[in-house]
Amino acid sequence: MTDLSKLLQAKMPLAAWIIDVEQSSVPCCNQAAEALLIGSLNDIKSGQRAIPSELRERLSLHLASLDIGESLPFKWPFTSKDGVEYQVRGSVIALDNARKGLFIEAHPASQVDVVAVSQVDSLLDHHAGLLAQFRSLSFAIFDRHGAFVEASDYFITHFGGIKHVRELFAVSGAANSFIRRLAHQENLFQEIRLATQNGIRWHKIEVSYHPLTNMIYLLTHDIQEERDHEVALYRLNNYDGLTNLPNRNLLYHQLESALINARKRRRQFGLLYLDLDGFKVINDNFGHRVGDELIQRVAERIKESIPSGACLYRLGGDEFVVVLENTHSISELESIAESIMQNASNTYPVAKMEMMITASIGIASYPQHADNVDNLLKNADAAMYRAKSMGHNMCFVYQSSMADNIDAYLTLGGGLRKAIEEEQFILHYQPKIRLPDETVVGAEALIRWIHPELGMISPDQFIPLAEESGLILPLGEWVIRRACRQLQEWRKAGYPDIKLSVNLSSRQFMQADLVDMVEKVLEETGVDSKYFELELTESMLMVDAQQSIEKLHSFRKLGLTLSIDDFGTGYSSLAYLKKFPIQTLKIDRSFIHDLGLDSDNDAIVKATIAMANSLNLKVIAEGVENRAQVDVLNKYHCQEVQGYLFSKPLNSGDFLVYLDSHRAVV
Known part of the structure; x- marks a missing residue:
């Protein structure tokens, strides 16, 4: 470096320095450069000063195409701390070990010499040499008006033959912006979509305008695969793979945004928290493939049920959230919930079956129910648990008392298994009364938990906890076994035989070995099967009608009586009703409540009894609470009733007392 150091000092008072591009350093500079560059260079070791990596890459690009003694085809401005403007130039020099470096000079702007035409011509002569360095890169040269001059083979293969830089752009607006910036001789570095031989693809572009040649140098790099990977990663992190719905991450983003907007504009927004009823039963009995298909059908149905301004998210499993911004009242959210529940009344075609599933829905709104996102979700979840504990296909708006309810709900869930092990349950029995003589001919066994x-x-x-946790299976078996033992105890005590019915849950009914289990219990307890009845709901039977028919016939072979409970609230067709081997229809209490007061209910009950009689089916009306209802049912020839007019559910001892006073005439 001795000769170079002398050269530097000989350049005084001009600021001059050496750049070792390969080592990314400034090995030496004269005193004028030291003063000019103070604060711009950082010491990294004795005699070595680092240069920015971005500048290093750019200089390396040009250094590769120039020979020793040649000048860089551009200059750049520099302003000192005291405001003096300079123009900086560079030329190629030889360093140790046959490496190339740059000799840099800073000229005050007022003293910059006019570039000779011969120098420009010399730079233009280097185009061919420059392009030869870009065999694997996409590089092109355009004049200052954007007309094509020359390009590397890689560029031409990628973009094809073009006559103007404008032809590269996929959007005319982007082309116009690019041309305007070139007119101001701006250098560019950006990501943009360009039109290639393989379609429109994302690229990184670097554009340099060289005033010495009046040429535009364009370097492009295809980043479409990188963009595709980013998009795929974004979807993986923010969208549900099964339903393509946005997931919990995007839900929180929207809720945070909605919260900010609502606070700023003093508006309301709300959400619906949905959890499917009995989905675990379907997963366990039909497999996850069927469960996944059902989730997809449910998601489609919910999207059809909500307004265009609402957003649907899947949190995972069988949980969904609907968000609606800029609401005016809770009734808007309730209306969406009603729409969802109404559309859920239709069956879902899944795996060549007609399946049914409903949802419990909780509603919460800002600012009425919470002032932050976490509490809003928690309260909507609590309202959903309230709906689930009250039955299926219901919705509730959050109330402050529900926070305690959800804690109790979860506490009960933890103690349910222990309760089964310790037999903390008992059965109560509600009498079934024959009309018109009003004698006891049977009873319905109803479970109670004595905590x-x-x-x-x-x-x-x-019961909802037992359904979701799967504990309904051992609990259901306990009920059947205990009911059969009770029948035998009454018989041995000398009481006349009566028919005892037990309700089956949907998950129990789907249990693969249910028929075998019931048969085994009957054999162990010695109960005559004609005195044992199973009550099933319409919706339970319609989950898979064909499989239900086969299972019902198996029960009939055992001699059991089969009854459809809550008749009129489900969705079975008369065609299936005829195929089901049942003996009894139980009219739901909702039709009995206004009997004699509501002509529509009267017509429904009368038609149901007439239809059942024509099919040789017995009819039982539940929920009978007054004499007027009994009079109407007698008039329509209803065979049996049960309800609080006659008796509430009774423990075994009280039931026997009642039986003695209302004993059937033999």
């Missing part, structure tokens, strides 16, 4: 700390717990609270 050691909480006392009597309603089935409405723990």
Whole structure:
């Protein structure tokens, strides 16, 4: 470096320095450069000063195409700390070990010499040499008006033959912006879509305008695969793979945005938290493939049920959230929930079956129910649990008391398994009354949980927990076994034989070995099967009608009586009703409540009894609470009734007392 150091000092008072591009350093500079560049260079070791990597890459690009003694085809401006403007030039020099470096000079702008025409011609002569360095890169040269001059083979293969830089752009607006910036002789570095031989693809472009040649140098790099990977990664992180719905991540983003907008503009927004009823039953009995297909059909149905301004998200499993911004009242959210529940009444075609599934829906709104995103979701979830504990296909708006309810709900869930092991359950029996003589001919067995700390717990609270957790199977078997033992105990005590019915849950009915289990219990307890009845709901039978028919026939071979419970609230067709080997229809209490007061209910009950009689089916009306209802049912020739007019569900001892006073005439 001795000769170069002398050269640097000989250049005084001009600021001059050496750049070792390969080592990314400034090995030496004269005193004028030291003063000019103070604060621009950082010491990294004695005699070595780092240069920015971006500048290094750019200089390397040009250094490869120039020979020793040749000048860089551009100059760049530099302003000192005291405001003096300079023009910086560079030329190629030889460093140690046959490496190339750059000799840099900074000239005050007022003293910059006019570039000779011969120098420009010399630079233009280097185009061919420059392009030869870009065999694997996409590089092109255009004049200052954008007309094509020359390009590397790679560029031509990628973009084809073009006459103007405008032809590269996929969007005319982008081309116009590019041309305007070139007119201002701006250098560009950006990501943009360009039209290639293989279609429109994303590229990184670097554009340099060289005033010495009045040429535009364009370097492009195809980044479409990188963009595709980014998009795929974004979808993976933010969208559900099964339904293509946005997931929990995007839900939180929208809720945070909605919260900011609502606070700023003093508006409301709300959400619906949906959880499917009994989905685990379907997954366990039909497999995850069927369950996944059902989830897809449900997602499609929900999207059809919500307004265009609402957004649907899948949180995972069988949970969904609907968000609606800029609401005016809770009733808007309730209306969406009603629409979802109404559309759920139709069956879902899944795996060549007609399946049914409903949803429990919780509703919460900002600012009425929470002032932040986490509490809003938590409260909507609590309202959903409230709906689930009250039955299927229901919705509830959040109330502050529900926070306690959800804690109790989860606490009960933790104690349910222990309760089964310790047999904390008992059966109560509600009498079934024959008309018109009003004698006891049977009873319905109803489970009750006697919690050691909480006392009597309603089935409405723990049956949904048992369904979801899978504990309904051992609990259901316990009910069947206990009911059969009770029948035998009454018989041995000398009481006349009566028919005892037990309700089956949907998950129990789908249990593969249900028929074998019931047969085994009957054999173990010695119960005559003609005195044992199973009550099933319409919706339960319609999940897979053909499989239901086969299972019902298996029960009939055992001699059991089969009854459809809550008749009129499900979705079975008369065609299937005829195919089901049942003996009894049980009219739902919702039709009995206004009997004699509502002509529509009267017509429905009368028609149901007439239809059942024509099919040789017995009819039982449940929920009978007054004499007027009994009078109407007698008039329509209903065979049996049950309800609080006659008796509430009774424990075994009280039931026997009632039986003695209302004993059937033999």
